[in-house]
Amino acid sequence: EQAGKGEYEHFMLKEIYEQPTSLAQAIEGRVDPNAGQVSLEDFEPGTFEDVDSVQLVACGTSYHAALYGSLALNQAGVQATALLANEYSVTAPPVTEDTLVIAVSQSGETADTLNALRQAADEGAETLTVTNVVGSTAARVADDALFIRAGPEIGVAATKTFSSQAVMLTLLAQRIADDVRGEPPADLESLLPALADMPEEIDTLLEESAADAIAREYIDSQSFFFIGRGLGFPVALEGALKFKEITYEHAEGFASGELKHGPLALVTPETPVFAIFTGEEDEKTLKNAEEAQTRGAPVIAVCPDGHRAVEVADDHLAIPDTDSDLAGLHANVQLQLVSYYAADLLGRPIDKPRNLAKSVTVE
Numbered sequence: 001e002q003a004g005k006g007e008y009e010h011f012m013l014k015e016i017y018e019q020p021t022s023l024a025q026a027i028e029g030r031v032d033p034n035a036g037q038v039s040l041e042d043f044e045p046g047t048f049e050d051v052d053s054v055q056l057v058a059c060g061t062s063y064h065a066a067l068y069g070s071l072a073l074n075q076a077g078v079q080a081t082a083l084l085a086n087e088y089s090v091t092a093p094p095v096t097e098d099t100l101v102i103a104v105s106q107s108g109e110t111a112d113t114l115n116a117l118r119q120a121a122d123e124g125a126e127t128l129t130v131t132n133v134v135g136s137t138a139a140r141v142a143d144d145a146l147f148i149r150a151g152p153e154i155g156v157a158a159t160k161t162f163s164s165q166a167v168m169l170t171l172l173a174q175r176i177a178d179d180v181r182g183e184p185p186a187d188l189e190s191l192l193p194a195l196a197d198m199p200e201e202i203d204t205l206l207e208e209s210a211a212d213a214i215a216r217e218y219i220d221s222q223s224f225f226f227i228g229r230g231l232g233f234p235v236a237l238e239g240a241l242k243f244k245e246i247t248y249e250h251a252e253g254f255a256s257g258e259l260k261h262g263p264l265a266l267v268t269p270e271t272p273v274f275a276i277f278t279g280e281e282d283e284k285t286l287k288n289a290e291e292a293q294t295r296g297a298p299v300i301a302v303c304p305d306g307h308r309a310v311e312v313a314d315d316h317l318a319i320p321d322t323d324s325d326l327a328g329l330h331a332n333v334q335l336q337l338v339s340y341y342a343a344d345l346l347g348r349p350i351d352k353p354r355n356l357a358k359s360v361t362v363e
């Protein structure tokens with residue numbers, strides 16, 4: 001097992017550092033920056049022409065990627081909802097043959113997700129899975145499969161598969177919108193070059209990250225909060241999930257604007273707030289972060305250098321000044337590192353957190 005980790009102390013850290021490669025693999029051959037389009041040749045032209053709405057079903061970290069994908073679809077003008085697969089049997093919205101149900105699952109073996117997928121298929125929906133495992137049950141059950149090509153992930157806490165799922169769903173959102181509306185969505189012009197730059201930018205981010213020092217500074221806190229808006233919201237949820245999974249500390253993710261509707265009651269000098277800035281109404285997120293700061297909470301801004309939040313915040317984790325469709329995924333890499341270093345300081349068994357399994361094949 002040690003050999004498999006190479007120079008890294010844990011698989012999780014290795015897998016975080018593999019993201020430049022896994023993302024390059026995910027994107028390879030699927031975008032055509034010269035033609036200004038998402039080619040995604042995995043699907044025939046016009047495959048999604050008749051889609052009138054999309055439901056994404058998933059669990060855990062994959063649910064956060066699904067939520068990210070649903071918001072990307074909404075922003076591209078396609079009606080979409082992300083649903084927890086384990087809730088789907090009791091609360092599934094109606095489907096028709098023009099509903100596309102996408103099961104997002106790293107392993108392709110999660111029982112809850114497979115159940116939702118089968119239920120949707122029985123009810124007549126089109127089905128697709130976004131998965132890492134060729135030959136998985138999800139890939140066999142769904143009408144179509146889109147593989148994220150992240151390579152094996154050993155750490156129980158998902159890292160590189162989340163970023164690849166989210167990127168593939170971002171591409172899929174563009175392709176579905178293109179098929180449905182007969183023309184590519186307007187924001188492709190900045191997305192495609194940003195996507196091409198992403199592997200190298202993440203390399204730099206990993207090299208220069210201040211996550212280790214930040215983890216050390218706040219390790220004794222009582223609770224850890226994560227806030228984000230738009231595509232930053234699923235990243236806030238994922239930041240908190242990763243943190244609780246491997247540190248065993250209390251962490252919560254909120255939509256930035258929700259902080260004042262309840263969670264603010266929990267905010268004290270003992271609750272650092274990680275604020276994610278994706279370029280989507282950042283002024284509002286900054287105001288929300290300042291409300292926490294007024295109650296004594298230290299704010300760690302996850303944003304580009306030179307962003308106004310850097311001056312306001314107590315600490316800073318830098319991300320590149322990139323397209324807002326991708327900024328949250330860069331932020332997520334910083335947050336993965338914070339979780340990792342915090343868990344390491346606390347001496348947790350990072351690759352195998354207590355009570356958790358890599359793939360849950362029971363309901």
Ligand code: G6P
Nearest residue numbers: 060061062105106107110357358
């Ligand atoms: C388990 C893992 C999580 C994972 C979830 C969904 O609970 O511990 O890390 O996100 O399953 O797994 P999947 O393979 O469907 O993405």
